[in-house]
Amino acid sequence: RIHHAMRTIGMAQQALDMMCERALSRQTREGLLAEKQFVQGYIADSYAQLAQFRLFVLHTAWSIDEHNDYRKVRKDIAAVKVLMPGVLHDIAQRALQVHGALGASNEMPFSRMMLAAAVLGLADGPTEVHKVTVARQVLRDHRPSDDLWPTRHRPKLLAAAREKYAEALEHEVGNW
Structure with missing residues (x-):
């Protein structure tokens, strides 16, 4: 599952990069898209969401190497799987919005990214199953x-x- 997460990070980073390039180059009557507060919000939200996910994936990969025991990292692996589709979908959706009608065209990768996000929700079992795994593991640590x-x-x-x-x-x- 971690390799799917790394692929997700790459696609989400591409969407964020394209969003920034578009915002800095697209001129409207009122100025650059990058000067618009809602576009700045999209960029900030995407950056923060991707940074959090990237760190969690790296921590999970480190835990896998450190413990070499699936039972000790099962909760984090399942949580990565739960977060993966949402991160990619959210960032691709924002990038599509910044690109406008061009973002929905076949020349842009955003619709493929959003489809990939949906498929990632099914890879290695449905997300709902992994949510149950995470919840059970978290509840085991409490009394x-x-x-x-x-x-x-x-x-x-x-x-x-x-x-x-x-x-x-x-x-x-x-x-x-």
Whole structure:
């Protein structure tokens, strides 16, 4: 699955590069597309999404090499698989938007990238199966609460607040 993720990173990087080139070269009546705030938002969102995904994939690849045990990295591998189609689809969609009608033409790779994203959602099993794997692995690292409250610290905080503000509470309750 990691090799699919590396391919996804390459395609998403190509879409981001093309989006930036188009934004810097396309002149409208009001100026360059790169000067438009919504285009800047597309570029920033795409950059951040790709950088996060790239780091997660690299971390997962490192974990595979480090542990050499599928059971220890299964959660991360499945999470990479879950994220992969969305990252590529989102960035390709933004690039298509920046290119306008030209982006939807056969000369541009964005429709193929979006189709590839859909196919990646099916490769190595449906994304939903991998979501279940991730959730089960995450839940194994946690224990149920013994208390009525979902977090143990809340009753302690409530008791501390009652003690700290007891006098003010008595005064206010007495005035009702």
